[in-house]
Amino acid sequence: MDTPTKLDVLVDILKDAPDEIFIQPHNVPDPDAISSSLGLYYLLNHKGLKKVRIVYDLEIEKTNSLKMLELFKVPMIRAADAHTLGTEDWAVLVDAQKGNANITDLPTDEVAVIDHHQYMGNQGYRFEDVRPETGSCSAIIAEYYFENDIVPPREIATALLYGIFMDTSDLTRGANTLDIDMFYKLYNLADIPMIAELRGNEISKKDLALYAEAFKTVETYDELGFLRLTSSNDSLLGAAGDIVVSVAGVNIVVAYAIRDTGVKLSVRSTSPRIKANDLVRYLVEGTGVGGGHDHMAGGFIPIEKLTSDRLIDTFLKHRAIAFYEGAGK
Ligand SMILES: [Mn+2]
DSSP states (O other): OOOOOHHHHHHHHHHHOOEEEEEOOOOOOHHHHHHHHHHHHHHHTTTTOOSSEEOOOOOOOOHHHHHHHHHHHHHHHEEETTTTTTTTEEEESSSSOSSSSOOOOSEEEEEEEEEEEEEOOOOOOOOOEEEEEOHHHHHHHHHHHTTTTHHHOOHHHHHHHHHHHHHTTTSSSSSHHHHHHHHHHHHTSSSSHHHHHTTTTTTTHHHHHHHHHHHHTTTEEETTTEEOOOOOOOSHHHHHHHHHHTEEEESEEEEEEOOOOOOEEEEEOSSSSHHHHHHHHHHHHOOOOOESSSSSEEEEEEEEGGOOEEEEEEEHHHHHHHHHHHOOO
16 A cells, blocks of 8 residues: 555544634735645645635735735635634644744644744644745645645646745745745646736735835844834735845844834844844843744734833844844854
8 A cells, every 4th residue: 555645644634523624824824824725725625625714813914915815716714703613623734833923822623734934843733744944835735736646726836836936035045945846846837927916916005105114214234134114014024124135235134013012023034144033032032932934034022021211123223233243253
């Protein structure tokens, strides 16, 4: 008998689900999270699992993410609208892991995880496929198709290809051979004009005004760049950081937004000397939470940890510079 594939193992576990199966990506799903969820949704349906839904928490903010839902008719619902979701249901986490700040712990039993972020340890899962060396979760899901000789429908191939594009910044950020192999395989099946359409919907007019405001706040210190955004939009923060890191001479960016609840951080690094995840953990040490990849990471410091006599801008710049100087240039 052939060795069962990862998908076979997962499906075998999920067949025993007492009620519904929820695929849950991280909160404020981005293109990689959306395409991974959609890709897995199709696979589970294809394997005969019928009571499958995709659920997420918080608002989808980015224009391209919203466009994906429309173009690919992604059946995602917000946790607040999932009225039948309960403790009897099972969840498969995608592009996220339990215990990370970016995912809400819903009442479901999280029986499985498929992710490409840093491994957080087994949180009671019966199925784990965590590959931090991979640049996108979409590439992992794409492999489930090809490994099982399932041809992804054109729209799903397109969504997965776009997920790889976005999470690896066009194969230039943290991409490994799996991303590249899957990129090549999906490319032949995908609808490229649809990708072009998504590309043409990455920023809204409102975003542009916020960017314009944020870019005025940019300060640099050697290879370090700082940006402060006045918006509660999480995904804009990372996208604004991506633009600043593309500035000549700037290789590390700390982008942050101050909210009523605390400070949201997004860190980017193209420097081999400074890892974004190490830097963000240093910034939030003792005050908040943070993590991510070598090239992109995020964090949060709750408001109660900030005292009025420690100005947040100064605090973050001071800590980032201390880390940067200490990393022995
Ligand atoms: Mn991802």
